[in-house]
Amino acid sequence: MNRKDYTIIGTLIVATFVVILNETVMSVALPILQTDLGVPPSQGQWLTTIFMLTMAVVIPLTGFLIQMFGTRTMFLVAMTLFTVGTTIAVVAPGFEVLLVARVVQALGTAVMLPLLMTTVMTLVPEDRRGVMMGNISVVIAVAPALGPTMSGLILDHLSWRWVFGVVLPFAVVATAVGAKFVEPVGERSSARIDYLSIPLSVLGFGGLVYGLVAIGEAADGKAAMPIWIPFVVGAIGLAAFIGRQLQLQSDDRALLDLRVFTSRAFSLSVVLVVVAMATMMGTFIVVPLFAHEVLGMSPLATGLITLPGGLLMGVSSPFIGRIYDLRGPRILVIPGSLLIAGAVWLMTLITPDTSFWLLMGANMILCVGLAATFTPLMTLSLGSLKPSLYSHGSAALGALQQVGGGAGTALFITIMTVVARNGVDAGDAADIAMTDGVRTVFLVAGCLSIVVVALGLLVKAPKPVEHELDVEPVH
Numbered sequence: 001m002n003r004k005d006y007t008i009i010g011t012l013i014v015a016t017f018v019v020i021l022n023e024t025v026m027s028v029a030l031p032i033l034q035t036d037l038g039v040p041p042s043q044g045q046w047l048t049t050i051f052m053l054t055m056a057v058v059i060p061l062t063g064f065l066i067q068m069f070g071t072r073t074m075f076l077v078a079m080t081l082f083t084v085g086t087t088i089a090v091v092a093p094g095f096e097v098l099l100v101a102r103v104v105q106a107l108g109t110a111v112m113l114p115l116l117m118t119t120v121m122t123l124v125p126e127d128r129r130g131v132m133m134g135n136i137s138v139v140i141a142v143a144p145a146l147g148p149t150m151s152g153l154i155l156d157h158l159s160w161r162w163v164f165g166v167v168l169p170f171a172v173v174a175t176a177v178g179a180k181f182v183e184p185v186g187e188r189s190s191a192r193i194d195y196l197s198i199p200l201s202v203l204g205f206g207g208l209v210y211g212l213v214a215i216g217e218a219a220d221g222k223a224a225m226p227i228w229i230p231f232v233v234g235a236i237g238l239a240a241f242i243g244r245q246l247q248l249q250s251d252d253r254a255l256l257d258l259r260v261f262t263s264r265a266f267s268l269s270v271v272l273v274v275v276a277m278a279t280m281m282g283t284f285i286v287v288p289l290f291a292h293e294v295l296g297m298s299p300l301a302t303g304l305i306t307l308p309g310g311l312l313m314g315v316s317s318p319f320i321g322r323i324y325d326l327r328g329p330r331i332l333v334i335p336g337s338l339l340i341a342g343a344v345w346l347m348t349l350i351t352p353d354t355s356f357w358l359l360m361g362a363n364m365i366l367c368v369g370l371a372a373t374f375t376p377l378m379t380l381s382l383g384s385l386k387p388s389l390y391s392h393g394s395a396a397l398g399a400l401q402q403v404g405g406g407a408g409t410a411l412f413i414t415i416m417t418v419v420a421r422n423g424v425d426a427g428d429a430a431d432i433a434m435t436d437g438v439r440t441v442f443l444v445a446g447c448l449s450i451v452v453v454a455l456g457l458l459v460k461a462p463k464p465v466e467h468e469l470d471v472e473p474v475h
Contacts, residue, residue, distance in 0.1 A: 005123045014114045015174040019109040024147030033160045035097045037206035054106035056209040063395030064115040064255045071185040079175040082108030089164040116392035123391040133379040134321025142314045152303025186258035207234025212410035257392035269381035278408030290438045294431045309367030319377045328461040329376035336372025337456035340448040349441040
């Protein structure tokens, strides 16, 4: 690798950190924003839902788009969309315009992580990928952990508009720096886009993610439609999408090449990442709600719960990457999955008198466990593929991560809401009922963590990949 390669990857890492940070700022800002805009929670939650839906629809398309239009073009399009969306959010006069801004932001965000991972896999030698993927782990896990802290700090002193206003200059600078330094990487594809695959992807991935969100709405008595409808639409759309891709991939025209799943290492790693992502996102949503509603913490204190864990993850991820390069994945994934399980089971002990320090400590243990699993699993999954499938592997991993995050959030919120409502109906005080709901959430999460541990035992060292052609990076 030369200085130009490091500059390209460094620019993409910073830009991706900025856009991913934006994903979780709503968790603390949403109640204040709803009050200021005069919208009910059932309407306000769409600011989060529409972001997830847009991401789920666009990410499966990114593998094809990166190959078709190239690294530089997709970077500029993605960061321009994110910057425009953030600008609209800062000046939005009402809820409807802010909703449009979140869609535009998500269009840019969806492209950045697959773009970053594809570029790393193309430029970085195999024996250095662990370190680089450790840096990417900072992006996909630390940025969401820091989002609530940043949001809480801003909201304690400024209006909700500054949640977007603080991000805007960083987005502008990242776009400008990328315009100067990011260059085309890898080969371009001349295949024509299959327009039928696009609506099938929208129906498939969009339907499933909306169905997951609708579970939470139904539990709160606010579902816009029976929850089976989006699941049926999503299942039919996804089945048709898969059939279409299998038909097209023999001619290398697939929008999402499903041959990535013929790799056992890729498939196992993806399943592990999805389950871990569901646990992480669900926890990052439920813990701030518990801290605010039951413990009565301020937005800043609520956000600070996730800060030490996020910083610890950021510090440890590059070292974890070096260990992967030297020793392989098992020495990291097994203890990492045990740390995840330990942190989740620790949070089943919460009460209405739980201290700030217990929540923060459990979150720190969780974050170290996530860092020890995400880095080796992402490296192992993409490293098991041929170079021609890197962009499709990144897209598949990103799309399923988004579905996993949506599933975890929907599952955890639904369980908490149902148990808390039943407790109130039985005569329990509101704080006791919600505590029971959150405790039940972590019992379920504890069961999921056992699945993570069991699957982690199956992870093996990567086998050398037979490259059909060694593609030299194009600068």
